[in-house]
Amino acid sequence: MSLRDFHPRDSHDRYSMYTGTYVASAEDHISWSYEGPTGPKYWADLKLGGQNQCGLQKQSPIDIDVLKTRYDGSMSQLYFKSYDKATPNITIVNTGHSIQLNSPNWRQSVSGGPLPGSFNLLQMHFHWGKDSYRGAEHTVNGRRYPLELHMVHSQAAEPGHSASGRLAVIGIFFDLTEGESNAGLQKITQVIRDMRTHDSVDLRGALSPGELLPGTKHFFTYQGSLTTPPCSEVVTWLVLRDPLKINERELALFRTTLFENNRTMVDNFRPIQMLNNREVISSFVTASSSSLLASLPLMIISAILCSR
Ligand SMILES: [Zn+2]
Known part of the structure:
Protein backbone atom coordinates (compact mmCIF):
# COMPACT_ATOMS: atom_id res chain seq x y z
CA MET A 1 0.00 0.00 0.00
CA SER A 2 1.53 3.33 -0.90
CA LEU A 3 1.19 7.08 -0.87
CA ARG A 4 2.60 7.31 -4.38
CA ASP A 5 -0.30 5.05 -5.29
CA PHE A 6 -2.46 8.16 -5.01
CA HIS A 7 -1.22 9.02 -8.43
CA PRO A 8 -1.58 12.31 -10.32
CA ARG A 9 -2.68 10.59 -13.51
CA ASP A 10 -6.15 10.29 -12.03
CA SER A 11 -7.72 12.89 -9.78
CA HIS A 12 -9.29 10.14 -7.69
CA ASP A 13 -5.75 9.08 -6.79
CA ARG A 14 -4.78 12.42 -5.41
CA TYR A 15 -6.71 12.05 -2.19
CA SER A 16 -4.41 12.81 0.73
CA MET A 17 -4.85 10.42 3.61
CA TYR A 18 -3.37 13.03 5.94
CA THR A 19 -5.51 16.06 5.29
CA GLY A 20 -8.57 14.56 3.68
CA THR A 21 -8.03 16.89 0.75
CA TYR A 22 -6.70 16.59 -2.76
CA VAL A 23 -2.99 17.33 -2.99
CA ALA A 24 -0.76 18.90 -5.62
CA SER A 25 1.00 16.34 -7.71
CA ALA A 26 4.16 16.68 -9.78
CA GLU A 27 6.60 17.99 -7.18
CA ASP A 28 5.60 15.50 -4.49
CA HIS A 29 6.76 12.66 -6.71
CA ILE A 30 8.81 10.37 -4.50
CA SER A 31 11.59 8.43 -6.18
CA TRP A 32 11.91 4.96 -4.73
CA SER A 33 11.99 1.44 -6.07
CA TYR A 34 12.13 -2.23 -5.10
CA GLU A 35 15.83 -2.71 -5.95
CA GLY A 36 19.12 -0.85 -6.14
CA PRO A 37 20.11 2.42 -4.41
CA THR A 38 16.47 3.52 -3.89
CA GLY A 39 15.34 0.03 -2.82
CA PRO A 40 13.73 -1.03 0.51
CA LYS A 41 17.08 -1.12 2.38
CA TYR A 42 17.41 2.63 1.85
CA TRP A 43 13.80 3.76 2.22
CA ALA A 44 14.41 4.96 5.79
CA ASP A 45 16.96 7.45 4.40
CA LEU A 46 14.67 9.01 1.79
CA LYS A 47 14.10 12.70 2.31
CA LEU A 48 10.34 12.98 2.49
CA GLY A 49 9.84 16.28 4.26
CA GLY A 50 9.75 14.80 7.76
CA GLN A 51 7.08 12.28 6.78
CA ASN A 52 9.37 9.26 6.50
CA GLN A 53 8.52 6.51 9.02
CA CYS A 54 10.21 3.62 7.20
CA GLY A 55 12.77 3.20 9.99
CA LEU A 56 10.28 3.03 12.88
CA GLN A 57 9.23 0.02 14.94
CA LYS A 58 5.68 -0.82 13.76
CA GLN A 59 6.33 -1.52 10.12
CA SER A 60 4.64 -3.77 7.56
CA PRO A 61 4.58 -6.37 6.12
CA ILE A 62 5.32 -9.06 8.71
CA ASP A 63 5.48 -12.82 8.88
CA ILE A 64 2.39 -14.16 10.65
CA ASP A 65 3.53 -16.93 12.95
CA VAL A 66 0.15 -18.58 13.45
CA LEU A 67 1.11 -20.40 16.67
CA LYS A 68 2.06 -17.08 18.23
CA THR A 69 -1.17 -15.29 17.33
CA ARG A 70 -3.74 -14.70 20.06
CA TYR A 71 -7.37 -15.62 19.49
CA ASP A 72 -9.69 -12.84 20.62
CA GLY A 73 -13.18 -14.26 21.04
CA SER A 74 -14.57 -10.88 22.11
CA MET A 75 -13.89 -9.38 18.70
CA SER A 76 -16.87 -9.25 16.31
CA GLN A 77 -16.70 -10.45 12.73
CA LEU A 78 -15.96 -7.95 9.95
CA TYR A 79 -18.96 -6.28 8.33
CA PHE A 80 -18.64 -5.63 4.61
CA LYS A 81 -21.18 -3.00 3.58
CA SER A 82 -22.22 -2.88 -0.10
CA TYR A 83 -19.40 -5.21 -1.17
CA ASP A 84 -21.96 -7.14 -3.21
CA LYS A 85 -22.91 -3.96 -5.11
CA ALA A 86 -21.54 -3.80 -8.65
CA THR A 87 -19.33 -0.71 -9.03
CA PRO A 88 -19.24 0.92 -12.48
CA ASN A 89 -16.51 3.18 -13.90
CA ILE A 90 -13.53 1.26 -12.56
CA THR A 91 -10.19 2.27 -14.07
CA ILE A 92 -7.08 0.12 -13.76
CA VAL A 93 -4.03 2.33 -13.42
CA ASN A 94 -0.32 1.56 -13.59
CA THR A 95 0.98 3.71 -10.70
CA GLY A 96 4.60 2.92 -11.59
CA HIS A 97 4.81 0.60 -8.57
CA SER A 98 1.63 -1.45 -8.84
CA ILE A 99 -1.58 -2.03 -10.72
CA GLN A 100 -4.40 -0.20 -8.98
CA LEU A 101 -8.19 -0.16 -9.27
CA ASN A 102 -9.79 3.29 -8.93
CA SER A 103 -13.38 4.40 -9.19
CA PRO A 104 -15.34 7.53 -8.30
CA ASN A 105 -18.20 5.15 -7.51
CA TRP A 106 -16.85 3.09 -4.61
CA ARG A 107 -19.56 3.09 -1.93
CA GLN A 108 -18.24 0.16 0.08
CA SER A 109 -17.13 0.30 3.71
CA VAL A 110 -15.83 -2.13 6.30
CA SER A 111 -16.38 -2.13 10.06
CA GLY A 112 -16.30 -4.55 12.99
CA GLY A 113 -13.36 -6.67 14.15
CA PRO A 114 -10.77 -4.37 15.76
CA GLY A 129 6.57 -11.82 -7.87
CA LYS A 130 8.95 -12.66 -10.68
CA ASP A 131 8.00 -16.29 -10.21
CA SER A 132 5.13 -18.01 -8.44
CA TYR A 133 7.14 -18.86 -5.32
CA ARG A 134 6.97 -15.23 -4.21
CA VAL A 152 -7.31 0.26 1.11
CA HIS A 153 -9.90 2.02 3.28
CA SER A 154 -9.75 5.33 5.15
CA GLN A 155 -11.58 6.03 8.38
CA ALA A 156 -14.87 7.82 7.78
CA ALA A 157 -14.89 11.31 9.31
CA GLU A 158 -17.38 11.89 12.13
CA PRO A 159 -19.81 14.72 11.36
CA GLY A 160 -18.08 18.02 12.19
CA HIS A 161 -14.63 16.42 12.42
CA SER A 162 -11.82 16.13 9.91
CA ALA A 163 -10.62 12.71 8.77
CA SER A 164 -8.41 10.86 11.28
CA GLY A 165 -5.91 9.72 8.66
CA ARG A 166 -6.24 6.15 9.92
CA LEU A 167 -6.40 3.41 7.31
CA ALA A 168 -7.70 -0.14 7.31
CA VAL A 169 -6.15 -2.38 4.67
CA ILE A 170 -7.57 -5.81 3.90
CA ILE A 188 -9.14 -7.58 -14.11
CA THR A 189 -6.64 -9.81 -15.90
CA GLN A 190 -8.76 -9.56 -19.08
CA VAL A 191 -7.68 -5.93 -19.46
CA ILE A 192 -4.19 -6.08 -17.91
CA ARG A 193 -2.83 -7.22 -21.27
CA ASP A 194 -3.54 -3.68 -22.54
CA MET A 195 -1.48 -2.04 -19.78
CA ARG A 196 1.84 -2.57 -21.47
CA THR A 197 1.06 0.28 -23.82
CA HIS A 198 -1.40 2.28 -21.69
CA ASP A 199 -1.10 3.93 -18.27
CA SER A 200 -4.71 3.17 -17.55
CA VAL A 201 -7.48 1.04 -18.99
CA ASP A 202 -11.18 0.86 -18.17
CA LEU A 203 -12.61 -2.32 -16.75
CA ARG A 204 -15.26 -3.77 -19.05
CA GLY A 205 -18.54 -3.73 -17.16
CA ALA A 206 -18.90 -3.51 -13.40
CA LEU A 207 -17.18 -5.35 -10.56
CA SER A 208 -18.41 -6.01 -7.04
CA PRO A 209 -15.50 -5.82 -4.60
CA GLY A 210 -17.09 -8.81 -2.87
CA GLU A 211 -16.09 -10.91 -5.89
CA LEU A 212 -12.52 -10.49 -4.63
CA LEU A 213 -13.25 -11.79 -1.12
CA PRO A 214 -13.15 -15.43 0.02
CA GLY A 215 -16.36 -16.99 1.34
CA THR A 216 -15.00 -17.35 4.87
CA LYS A 217 -13.62 -14.12 6.25
CA HIS A 218 -11.44 -15.25 9.15
CA PHE A 219 -8.59 -12.80 9.61
CA PHE A 220 -5.37 -11.89 11.36
CA THR A 221 -5.06 -8.31 12.57
CA TYR A 222 -2.22 -6.12 13.82
CA GLN A 223 -1.15 -2.47 13.89
CA GLY A 224 1.32 -1.58 11.14
CA SER A 225 2.24 0.73 8.30
CA LEU A 226 2.04 1.45 4.61
CA THR A 227 4.42 -0.98 2.88
CA THR A 228 5.84 1.76 0.62
CA PRO A 229 7.44 5.13 1.45
CA PRO A 230 6.67 7.07 3.59
CA CYS A 231 5.69 3.85 5.46
CA SER A 232 3.27 5.78 7.69
CA GLU A 233 2.26 3.84 10.81
CA VAL A 234 -1.46 4.49 10.38
CA VAL A 235 -2.71 1.09 9.23
CA THR A 236 -4.89 -1.49 10.96
CA TRP A 237 -4.09 -4.57 8.93
CA LEU A 238 -6.78 -7.19 8.31
CA VAL A 239 -5.08 -10.12 6.58
CA LEU A 240 -7.62 -12.74 5.52
CA ARG A 241 -6.72 -16.34 6.29
CA ASP A 242 -8.27 -18.04 3.25
CA PRO A 243 -6.69 -17.41 -0.17
CA LEU A 244 -8.43 -17.02 -3.52
CA LYS A 245 -7.18 -18.73 -6.69
CA ILE A 246 -4.99 -17.48 -9.53
CA ASN A 247 -3.37 -19.41 -12.38
CA GLU A 248 0.03 -19.11 -14.09
CA ARG A 249 -1.44 -17.50 -17.18
CA GLU A 250 -2.90 -14.67 -15.10
CA LEU A 251 0.30 -14.20 -13.09
CA ALA A 252 2.18 -13.95 -16.40
CA LEU A 253 -0.12 -11.07 -17.41
CA PHE A 254 0.73 -9.14 -14.22
CA ARG A 255 4.39 -9.67 -15.15
CA THR A 256 3.94 -7.96 -18.55
CA THR A 257 3.47 -4.56 -16.88
CA LEU A 258 6.27 -2.03 -16.43
CA PHE A 259 7.69 -0.08 -13.47
CA GLU A 260 8.07 3.70 -13.86
CA ASN A 261 11.73 3.05 -14.84
CA ASN A 262 10.40 0.88 -17.70
CA ARG A 263 11.73 -2.37 -16.25
CA THR A 264 9.34 -5.28 -15.97
CA MET A 265 7.13 -4.83 -12.93
CA VAL A 266 7.81 -7.89 -10.75
CA ASP A 267 8.75 -8.43 -7.09
CA ASN A 268 6.92 -5.27 -6.02
CA PHE A 269 6.76 -6.42 -2.40
CA ARG A 270 8.61 -5.05 0.64
CA PRO A 271 10.74 -7.48 2.68
CA ILE A 272 9.37 -8.81 5.99
CA GLN A 273 9.69 -6.35 8.91
CA MET A 274 10.34 -7.06 12.59
CA LEU A 275 7.25 -7.61 14.76
CA ASN A 276 8.93 -5.87 17.74
CA ASN A 277 6.46 -5.00 20.50
CA ARG A 278 3.35 -6.03 18.65
CA GLU A 279 0.85 -8.81 18.85
CA VAL A 280 -1.04 -10.46 16.00
CA ILE A 281 -4.66 -11.23 16.91
CA SER A 282 -6.66 -13.94 15.16
CA SER A 283 -10.43 -13.91 14.69
CA PHE A 284 -10.57 -17.71 14.83
CA VAL A 285 -9.33 -20.53 17.04
CA THR A 286 -5.87 -21.51 15.80
CA ALA A 287 -4.10 -24.80 16.49
CA SER A 288 -2.32 -23.22 19.45
CA SER A 289 -5.47 -21.75 21.02
CA SER A 290 -7.48 -24.93 20.36
CA SER A 291 -4.87 -27.17 21.97
CA LEU A 292 -4.90 -24.84 24.97
CA LEU A 293 -8.71 -24.98 25.09
CA ALA A 294 -8.66 -28.76 24.70
CA SER A 295 -6.23 -29.16 27.57
CA LEU A 296 -8.18 -26.79 29.81
CA PRO A 297 -10.60 -29.38 31.34
CA LEU A 298 -7.64 -31.66 32.10
CA MET A 299 -5.80 -28.77 33.76
CA ILE A 300 -8.86 -27.98 35.91
CA ILE A 301 -9.27 -31.62 36.95
CA SER A 302 -5.63 -31.96 37.86
CA ALA A 303 -5.79 -28.67 39.76
CA ILE A 304 -8.78 -29.99 41.74
CA LEU A 305 -7.04 -33.32 42.41
CA CYS A 306 -3.83 -31.60 43.48
CA SER A 307 -5.64 -29.26 45.82
CA ARG A 308 -7.14 -32.20 47.75
ZN1 LIG B 1 -0.08 -2.68 -0.95
Whole structure:
Protein backbone atom coordinates (compact mmCIF):
# COMPACT_ATOMS: atom_id res chain seq x y z
CA MET A 1 0.00 0.00 0.00
CA SER A 2 1.53 3.33 -0.90
CA LEU A 3 1.19 7.08 -0.87
CA ARG A 4 2.60 7.31 -4.38
CA ASP A 5 -0.30 5.05 -5.29
CA PHE A 6 -2.46 8.16 -5.01
CA HIS A 7 -1.22 9.02 -8.43
CA PRO A 8 -1.58 12.31 -10.32
CA ARG A 9 -2.68 10.59 -13.51
CA ASP A 10 -6.15 10.29 -12.03
CA SER A 11 -7.72 12.89 -9.78
CA HIS A 12 -9.29 10.14 -7.69
CA ASP A 13 -5.75 9.08 -6.79
CA ARG A 14 -4.78 12.42 -5.41
CA TYR A 15 -6.71 12.05 -2.19
CA SER A 16 -4.41 12.81 0.73
CA MET A 17 -4.85 10.42 3.61
CA TYR A 18 -3.37 13.03 5.94
CA THR A 19 -5.51 16.06 5.29
CA GLY A 20 -8.57 14.56 3.68
CA THR A 21 -8.03 16.89 0.75
CA TYR A 22 -6.70 16.59 -2.76
CA VAL A 23 -2.99 17.33 -2.99
CA ALA A 24 -0.76 18.90 -5.62
CA SER A 25 1.00 16.34 -7.71
CA ALA A 26 4.16 16.68 -9.78
CA GLU A 27 6.60 17.99 -7.18
CA ASP A 28 5.60 15.50 -4.49
CA HIS A 29 6.76 12.66 -6.71
CA ILE A 30 8.81 10.37 -4.50
CA SER A 31 11.59 8.43 -6.18
CA TRP A 32 11.91 4.96 -4.73
CA SER A 33 11.99 1.44 -6.07
CA TYR A 34 12.13 -2.23 -5.10
CA GLU A 35 15.83 -2.71 -5.95
CA GLY A 36 19.12 -0.85 -6.14
CA PRO A 37 20.11 2.42 -4.41
CA THR A 38 16.47 3.52 -3.89
CA GLY A 39 15.34 0.03 -2.82
CA PRO A 40 13.73 -1.03 0.51
CA LYS A 41 17.08 -1.12 2.38
CA TYR A 42 17.41 2.63 1.85
CA TRP A 43 13.80 3.76 2.22
CA ALA A 44 14.41 4.96 5.79
CA ASP A 45 16.96 7.45 4.40
CA LEU A 46 14.67 9.01 1.79
CA LYS A 47 14.10 12.70 2.31
CA LEU A 48 10.34 12.98 2.49
CA GLY A 49 9.84 16.28 4.26
CA GLY A 50 9.75 14.80 7.76
CA GLN A 51 7.08 12.28 6.78
CA ASN A 52 9.37 9.26 6.50
CA GLN A 53 8.52 6.51 9.02
CA CYS A 54 10.21 3.62 7.20
CA GLY A 55 12.77 3.20 9.99
CA LEU A 56 10.28 3.03 12.88
CA GLN A 57 9.23 0.02 14.94
CA LYS A 58 5.68 -0.82 13.76
CA GLN A 59 6.33 -1.52 10.12
CA SER A 60 4.64 -3.77 7.56
CA PRO A 61 4.58 -6.37 6.12
CA ILE A 62 5.32 -9.06 8.71
CA ASP A 63 5.48 -12.82 8.88
CA ILE A 64 2.39 -14.16 10.65
CA ASP A 65 3.53 -16.93 12.95
CA VAL A 66 0.15 -18.58 13.45
CA LEU A 67 1.11 -20.40 16.67
CA LYS A 68 2.06 -17.08 18.23
CA THR A 69 -1.17 -15.29 17.33
CA ARG A 70 -3.74 -14.70 20.06
CA TYR A 71 -7.37 -15.62 19.49
CA ASP A 72 -9.69 -12.84 20.62
CA GLY A 73 -13.18 -14.26 21.04
CA SER A 74 -14.57 -10.88 22.11
CA MET A 75 -13.89 -9.38 18.70
CA SER A 76 -16.87 -9.25 16.31
CA GLN A 77 -16.70 -10.45 12.73
CA LEU A 78 -15.96 -7.95 9.95
CA TYR A 79 -18.96 -6.28 8.33
CA PHE A 80 -18.64 -5.63 4.61
CA LYS A 81 -21.18 -3.00 3.58
CA SER A 82 -22.22 -2.88 -0.10
CA TYR A 83 -19.40 -5.21 -1.17
CA ASP A 84 -21.96 -7.14 -3.21
CA LYS A 85 -22.91 -3.96 -5.11
CA ALA A 86 -21.54 -3.80 -8.65
CA THR A 87 -19.33 -0.71 -9.03
CA PRO A 88 -19.24 0.92 -12.48
CA ASN A 89 -16.51 3.18 -13.90
CA ILE A 90 -13.53 1.26 -12.56
CA THR A 91 -10.19 2.27 -14.07
CA ILE A 92 -7.08 0.12 -13.76
CA VAL A 93 -4.03 2.33 -13.42
CA ASN A 94 -0.32 1.56 -13.59
CA THR A 95 0.98 3.71 -10.70
CA GLY A 96 4.60 2.92 -11.59
CA HIS A 97 4.81 0.60 -8.57
CA SER A 98 1.63 -1.45 -8.84
CA ILE A 99 -1.58 -2.03 -10.72
CA GLN A 100 -4.40 -0.20 -8.98
CA LEU A 101 -8.19 -0.16 -9.27
CA ASN A 102 -9.79 3.29 -8.93
CA SER A 103 -13.38 4.40 -9.19
CA PRO A 104 -15.34 7.53 -8.30
CA ASN A 105 -18.20 5.15 -7.51
CA TRP A 106 -16.85 3.09 -4.61
CA ARG A 107 -19.56 3.09 -1.93
CA GLN A 108 -18.24 0.16 0.08
CA SER A 109 -17.13 0.30 3.71
CA VAL A 110 -15.83 -2.13 6.30
CA SER A 111 -16.38 -2.13 10.06
CA GLY A 112 -16.30 -4.55 12.99
CA GLY A 113 -13.36 -6.67 14.15
CA PRO A 114 -10.77 -4.37 15.76
CA LEU A 115 -11.93 -1.29 13.82
CA PRO A 116 -13.13 1.81 15.68
CA GLY A 117 -16.01 2.69 13.36
CA SER A 118 -16.46 2.56 9.63
CA PHE A 119 -13.73 2.70 6.94
CA ASN A 120 -14.51 3.62 3.32
CA LEU A 121 -12.98 1.88 0.32
CA LEU A 122 -10.47 4.13 -1.51
CA GLN A 123 -8.63 1.87 -3.95
CA MET A 124 -7.30 -1.65 -4.48
CA HIS A 125 -3.91 -2.78 -5.77
CA PHE A 126 -1.71 -5.84 -6.10
CA HIS A 127 1.77 -7.12 -5.16
CA TRP A 128 3.31 -10.02 -7.10
CA GLY A 129 6.57 -11.82 -7.87
CA LYS A 130 8.95 -12.66 -10.68
CA ASP A 131 8.00 -16.29 -10.21
CA SER A 132 5.13 -18.01 -8.44
CA TYR A 133 7.14 -18.86 -5.32
CA ARG A 134 6.97 -15.23 -4.21
CA GLY A 135 4.95 -12.04 -4.63
CA ALA A 136 2.74 -11.52 -1.56
CA GLU A 137 3.89 -9.02 1.08
CA HIS A 138 2.77 -10.84 4.22
CA THR A 139 3.90 -14.39 4.81
CA VAL A 140 2.13 -17.02 6.93
CA ASN A 141 4.42 -19.35 8.87
CA GLY A 142 7.14 -18.24 6.45
CA ARG A 143 5.14 -19.25 3.39
CA ARG A 144 4.78 -16.67 0.62
CA TYR A 145 1.82 -16.73 -1.77
CA PRO A 146 2.33 -15.61 -5.41
CA LEU A 147 0.07 -12.53 -5.16
CA GLU A 148 -1.56 -10.31 -2.52
CA LEU A 149 -4.43 -7.89 -3.06
CA HIS A 150 -4.74 -4.81 -0.83
CA MET A 151 -8.12 -3.15 -0.36
CA VAL A 152 -7.31 0.26 1.11
CA HIS A 153 -9.90 2.02 3.28
CA SER A 154 -9.75 5.33 5.15
CA GLN A 155 -11.58 6.03 8.38
CA ALA A 156 -14.87 7.82 7.78
CA ALA A 157 -14.89 11.31 9.31
CA GLU A 158 -17.38 11.89 12.13
CA PRO A 159 -19.81 14.72 11.36
CA GLY A 160 -18.08 18.02 12.19
CA HIS A 161 -14.63 16.42 12.42
CA SER A 162 -11.82 16.13 9.91
CA ALA A 163 -10.62 12.71 8.77
CA SER A 164 -8.41 10.86 11.28
CA GLY A 165 -5.91 9.72 8.66
CA ARG A 166 -6.24 6.15 9.92
CA LEU A 167 -6.40 3.41 7.31
CA ALA A 168 -7.70 -0.14 7.31
CA VAL A 169 -6.15 -2.38 4.67
CA ILE A 170 -7.57 -5.81 3.90
CA GLY A 171 -4.92 -8.19 2.59
CA ILE A 172 -6.14 -11.08 0.43
CA PHE A 173 -3.79 -13.83 -0.69
CA PHE A 174 -4.03 -15.63 -4.03
CA ASP A 175 -2.80 -19.21 -4.26
CA LEU A 176 -1.75 -20.97 -7.43
CA THR A 177 -4.26 -23.24 -9.15
CA GLU A 178 -4.24 -25.34 -12.30
CA GLY A 179 -8.01 -25.08 -12.36
CA GLU A 180 -10.45 -22.22 -12.43
CA SER A 181 -9.29 -18.93 -10.93
CA ASN A 182 -11.30 -16.31 -9.04
CA ALA A 183 -14.06 -14.82 -11.25
CA GLY A 184 -13.49 -11.23 -10.06
CA LEU A 185 -9.79 -11.49 -10.81
CA GLN A 186 -10.58 -12.71 -14.33
CA LYS A 187 -12.35 -9.40 -15.07
CA ILE A 188 -9.14 -7.58 -14.11
CA THR A 189 -6.64 -9.81 -15.90
CA GLN A 190 -8.76 -9.56 -19.08
CA VAL A 191 -7.68 -5.93 -19.46
CA ILE A 192 -4.19 -6.08 -17.91
CA ARG A 193 -2.83 -7.22 -21.27
CA ASP A 194 -3.54 -3.68 -22.54
CA MET A 195 -1.48 -2.04 -19.78
CA ARG A 196 1.84 -2.57 -21.47
CA THR A 197 1.06 0.28 -23.82
CA HIS A 198 -1.40 2.28 -21.69
CA ASP A 199 -1.10 3.93 -18.27
CA SER A 200 -4.71 3.17 -17.55
CA VAL A 201 -7.48 1.04 -18.99
CA ASP A 202 -11.18 0.86 -18.17
CA LEU A 203 -12.61 -2.32 -16.75
CA ARG A 204 -15.26 -3.77 -19.05
CA GLY A 205 -18.54 -3.73 -17.16
CA ALA A 206 -18.90 -3.51 -13.40
CA LEU A 207 -17.18 -5.35 -10.56
CA SER A 208 -18.41 -6.01 -7.04
CA PRO A 209 -15.50 -5.82 -4.60
CA GLY A 210 -17.09 -8.81 -2.87
CA GLU A 211 -16.09 -10.91 -5.89
CA LEU A 212 -12.52 -10.49 -4.63
CA LEU A 213 -13.25 -11.79 -1.12
CA PRO A 214 -13.15 -15.43 0.02
CA GLY A 215 -16.36 -16.99 1.34
CA THR A 216 -15.00 -17.35 4.87
CA LYS A 217 -13.62 -14.12 6.25
CA HIS A 218 -11.44 -15.25 9.15
CA PHE A 219 -8.59 -12.80 9.61
CA PHE A 220 -5.37 -11.89 11.36
CA THR A 221 -5.06 -8.31 12.57
CA TYR A 222 -2.22 -6.12 13.82
CA GLN A 223 -1.15 -2.47 13.89
CA GLY A 224 1.32 -1.58 11.14
CA SER A 225 2.24 0.73 8.30
CA LEU A 226 2.04 1.45 4.61
CA THR A 227 4.42 -0.98 2.88
CA THR A 228 5.84 1.76 0.62
CA PRO A 229 7.44 5.13 1.45
CA PRO A 230 6.67 7.07 3.59
CA CYS A 231 5.69 3.85 5.46
CA SER A 232 3.27 5.78 7.69
CA GLU A 233 2.26 3.84 10.81
CA VAL A 234 -1.46 4.49 10.38
CA VAL A 235 -2.71 1.09 9.23
CA THR A 236 -4.89 -1.49 10.96
CA TRP A 237 -4.09 -4.57 8.93
CA LEU A 238 -6.78 -7.19 8.31
CA VAL A 239 -5.08 -10.12 6.58
CA LEU A 240 -7.62 -12.74 5.52
CA ARG A 241 -6.72 -16.34 6.29
CA ASP A 242 -8.27 -18.04 3.25
CA PRO A 243 -6.69 -17.41 -0.17
CA LEU A 244 -8.43 -17.02 -3.52
CA LYS A 245 -7.18 -18.73 -6.69
CA ILE A 246 -4.99 -17.48 -9.53
CA ASN A 247 -3.37 -19.41 -12.38
CA GLU A 248 0.03 -19.11 -14.09
CA ARG A 249 -1.44 -17.50 -17.18
CA GLU A 250 -2.90 -14.67 -15.10
CA LEU A 251 0.30 -14.20 -13.09
CA ALA A 252 2.18 -13.95 -16.40
CA LEU A 253 -0.12 -11.07 -17.41
CA PHE A 254 0.73 -9.14 -14.22
CA ARG A 255 4.39 -9.67 -15.15
CA THR A 256 3.94 -7.96 -18.55
CA THR A 257 3.47 -4.56 -16.88
CA LEU A 258 6.27 -2.03 -16.43
CA PHE A 259 7.69 -0.08 -13.47
CA GLU A 260 8.07 3.70 -13.86
CA ASN A 261 11.73 3.05 -14.84
CA ASN A 262 10.40 0.88 -17.70
CA ARG A 263 11.73 -2.37 -16.25
CA THR A 264 9.34 -5.28 -15.97
CA MET A 265 7.13 -4.83 -12.93
CA VAL A 266 7.81 -7.89 -10.75
CA ASP A 267 8.75 -8.43 -7.09
CA ASN A 268 6.92 -5.27 -6.02
CA PHE A 269 6.76 -6.42 -2.40
CA ARG A 270 8.61 -5.05 0.64
CA PRO A 271 10.74 -7.48 2.68
CA ILE A 272 9.37 -8.81 5.99
CA GLN A 273 9.69 -6.35 8.91
CA MET A 274 10.34 -7.06 12.59
CA LEU A 275 7.25 -7.61 14.76
CA ASN A 276 8.93 -5.87 17.74
CA ASN A 277 6.46 -5.00 20.50
CA ARG A 278 3.35 -6.03 18.65
CA GLU A 279 0.85 -8.81 18.85
CA VAL A 280 -1.04 -10.46 16.00
CA ILE A 281 -4.66 -11.23 16.91
CA SER A 282 -6.66 -13.94 15.16
CA SER A 283 -10.43 -13.91 14.69
CA PHE A 284 -10.57 -17.71 14.83
CA VAL A 285 -9.33 -20.53 17.04
CA THR A 286 -5.87 -21.51 15.80
CA ALA A 287 -4.10 -24.80 16.49
CA SER A 288 -2.32 -23.22 19.45
CA SER A 289 -5.47 -21.75 21.02
CA SER A 290 -7.48 -24.93 20.36
CA SER A 291 -4.87 -27.17 21.97
CA LEU A 292 -4.90 -24.84 24.97
CA LEU A 293 -8.71 -24.98 25.09
CA ALA A 294 -8.66 -28.76 24.70
CA SER A 295 -6.23 -29.16 27.57
CA LEU A 296 -8.18 -26.79 29.81
CA PRO A 297 -10.60 -29.38 31.34
CA LEU A 298 -7.64 -31.66 32.10
CA MET A 299 -5.80 -28.77 33.76
CA ILE A 300 -8.86 -27.98 35.91
CA ILE A 301 -9.27 -31.62 36.95
CA SER A 302 -5.63 -31.96 37.86
CA ALA A 303 -5.79 -28.67 39.76
CA ILE A 304 -8.78 -29.99 41.74
CA LEU A 305 -7.04 -33.32 42.41
CA CYS A 306 -3.83 -31.60 43.48
CA SER A 307 -5.64 -29.26 45.82
CA ARG A 308 -7.14 -32.20 47.75
ZN1 LIG B 1 -0.08 -2.68 -0.95
